[in-house]
Amino acid sequence: MIELKAVAKSFGSLRAVDGVDLHVRKGELFGLIGRNGAGKSTLFQLMLGLLVADAGHVHVDGGPVAGARFRAVKRMLGYLPENVVLYDNLSGLETLRFFARLKGVGMAQCEPLLEQVGLSHASGRKVREYSKGMKQRLGFAQALLGDPQLLFLDEPTNGLDPEGIREFYQILKTRQQAGTTIVITSHILAEIQQRVDRLAILRSGRIQAVGSVQALRAEMNLPLSFEIVAKGDDTQAIEAALRRAPFGELTINARSIAFSCPRDAKMSAIGALAPLSDRIADLQIHEPSLEDVFLGYTGVNA
Structure with a gap:
């Protein structure tokens, strides 16, 4: 057209x-x-x-x-x-x-x-x-x-x-x-x-x-964001499992743990968490937003 x-x-x-x-x-x-x-x-x-x-x-x-x-x-x-x-x-x-x-x-x-x-x-x-x-x-x-x-x-x-x-x-x-x-x-x-x-x-x-938004995400190879909510106040077992895997720095706040994960390591992250399903109340995986993609192509300070 x-x-x-x-x-x-x-x-x-x-x-x-x-x-x-x-x-x-x-x-x-x-x-x-x-x-x-x-x-x-x-x-x-x-x-x-x-x-x-x-x-x-x-x-x-x-x-x-x-x-x-x-x-x-x-x-x-x-x-x-x-x-x-x-x-x-x-x-x-x-x-x-x-x-x-x-x-x-x-x-x-x-x-x-x-x-x-x-x-x-x-x-x-x-x-x-x-x-x-x-x-x-x-x-x-x-x-x-x-x-x-x-x-x-x-x-x-x-x-x-x-x-x-x-x-x-x-x-x-x-x-x-x-x-x-x-x-x-x-x-x-x-x-x-x-x-x-x-x-x-x-x-x-x-x-x-x-x-497409998904194609541009893949091209930029931006990391995924994981957010985990523990069932109780004890997050140590979850934290220990994640520290054994090659993921980004952990952010721990009360019952929640957040970290970034390379796109090609998504299944590895899920696999590391699977044995701990009885300790996890919720798991959210966030794709990079269009704003993240946009800033990746244009540069934050451009």
């Missing part, structure tokens, strides 16, 4: 995008993550045809983001920018009808979309009376106008409460199941790590890694 090859874009002396190669498959939910200033928003604007690349090529749906063909392709795109700017003097319904006219979409879609994003109760209220989260929902509704086959969502859950975030991803799941391709950025890595099919890590305008 999307192909970027050796794409570069500069603003004066700033190299915002620097030789990016990227492919997004049709129907996938693709994440794009990076620090502020990494080039995420610039990449979005290049893929939308809002900016012209200095070098390389950007193709969407099999063709370049320019010319008469792309003007037709634009009608199947939806875009939610990071900072939603709306007309304060219009109501929610009037706002959506305004965007529908711009997109050439029938007015019949507007009210059902407002209901879908949880704004039907406020459809007649002026946007100036909306909270930040309500404006974000309205911006999402305009991105969904026309049933786009490709959605670009830049920090889309900004301002949403936990319920709103859950509803947002439920809508995305339904859209993806219907065949929509979705590209999303988010600073809340825990929010997207279980939801994206693949993601790209961007640093200083360059792609550092691309793959």
Whole structure:
């Protein structure tokens, strides 16, 4: 659905995008993550045809983001920018009808979309009376106008409460199941790590890694975290068994013992604990989070 090859874009002396190669498959939910200033928003604007690349090529749906063909392709795109700017003097319904006219979409879609994003109760209220989260929902509704086959969502859950975030991803799941391709950025890595099919890590305008969260974990070979809770106050037997194995430093706190374990030693750790099952009340094994993976590729102090 999307192909970027050796794409570069500069603003004066700033190299915002620097030789990016990227492919997004049709129907996938693709994440794009990076620090502020990494080039995420610039990449979005290049893929939308809002900016012209200095070098390389950007193709969407099999063709370049320019010319008469792309003007037709634009009608199947939806875009939610990071900072939603709306007309304060219009109501929610009037706002959506305004965007529908711009997109050439029938007015019949507007009210059902407002209901879908949880704004039907406020459809007649002026946007100036909306909270930040309500404006974000309205911006999402305009991105969904026309049933786009490709959605670009830049920090889309900004301002949403936990319920709103859950509803947002439920809508995305339904859209993806219907065949929509979705590209999303988010600073809340825990929010997207279980939801994206693949993601790209961007640093200083360059792609550092691309793959599923699990594939990137394996590539980084980050350790697993074990946390054991003893049945009683006596943790000595568990501690002794773990000290005989080549695991990381033990952290002991009352009835709990925590340690890190190389990924390829996972079964050895479980084997060392198996004879002590009558002494263990609980065992939790934690995979490295997407934040751990991200910091591993970008560097904590980068």
